[in-house]
Amino acid sequence: MSDTKTRILDAAEQLFGRNGFESTSLRAITTEAQVNLAAVNYHFQSKDALIDAVLERRIGPVTRRRLEMLDVAEADPAGLTLEKVIEAFAAPVVEAAMGQPGLAPLMGRIMATPGAFLERVFLRYMEAVKSRFLPALLRSGVRLPPEELFWRLHFMVGSLAHVLVFAPVMPAMSNGLCQLNDGRAIVNRLVAFCAAGMRAPVEQMEKEA
Amino acid sequence: MSDTKTRILDAAEQLFGRNGFESTSLRAITTEAQVNLAAVNYHFQSKDALIDAVLERRIGPVTRRRLEMLDVAEADPAGLTLEKVIEAFAAPVVEAAMGQPGLAPLMGRIMATPGAFLERVFLRYMEAVKSRFLPALLRSGVRLPPEELFWRLHFMVGSLAHVLVFAPVMPAMSNGLCQLNDGRAIVNRLVAFCAAGMRAPVEQMEKEA
């Protein structure tokens, strides 16, 4: 399984996460993967198709796991808490990211980069997630005006994306205070923070003069 | 004031925000600014120096405003609430970003991109912010283990950065539900969410077997 194609995918994943898609040259990838430059265009057709393949390989399993966890949580409607819904959203991506070194920033980049790449991913995977998680949030007892709910979901995704993007530098940034070896602990902190934020009282808007 | 130098800065700001630093060529900038290609290297010395100038122009005022607002809040120690501290952190950047169309994604990108650019900005501006805001948080009544506090600050910055990065596409992404014309309203929502998150009870960590 350590054939050329896989080695290219592995190297591309690391470098895309570290430097972004457009700043990563095919030459950098083939050097890191120790394969020939032409191998990229043989196994994939273009750099764009390689990007798709890199995303495809990781996002599919995470999306499936998210929906699985949500299924489990929703199987017991009475016990469906806000925390369980948020955990189903956050845990799969955090665990996947922490399990494979260098994967986190790529995941974060996908969530935090608007434009062509996000749309490509969003339309293909996130639509299913959104259509399942929004109703689940409501069923879990969240009572918010639609606009407020959308903003708070946005804040939540931002927290999650930020954790992933900064994962490689987090220990250094915090002077060793924050470590990443325990993905479960990170998810727990994130869930506690976001659940409390979701339950915050809705600010009354002042009337304009 | 609409001289060549300013036109370059304006165009660079827009394009850096939209496509990132490395994906934006000097040609794209000079075309957008309707100036000659060589003007960039005349007025600035290099692309790297241009990036610095673009950042410098916007971040300085925001940093000053942040510290000003914190000064005002801390002038009345009894009334120093968590909300006021978070607002002093978030409001200046949101208001600056919303005031100038196209500026938001650049601000978000600065906050959400680790690596050379963040370090350049972080060391020059954020160190002052951090050294003032962390103590202010404690004085406002936050009682958290240092590790937990750092994580929650990280979550908060992530929410803020995400709002900025996605500002241009937020209305479309929410099917028109979330608009950006009222920066104050966004800050209020963000403050409510993050303050509640900061006040969340600390999750008890399970002992490892």
Next chain:
DNA sequence: GTCTATAGGTTGATAGAC
């Protein structure tokens, strides 16, 4: 200060031998 012209390097992609 503004321009043209160009140097010198890197990129993605491909043709064709093995």
Next chain:
DNA sequence: GTCTATCAACCTATAGAC
């Protein structure tokens, strides 16, 4: 499937006329 060699297009930066 893997390689070398190469193309055309792009990039940043600069030299030098005006």
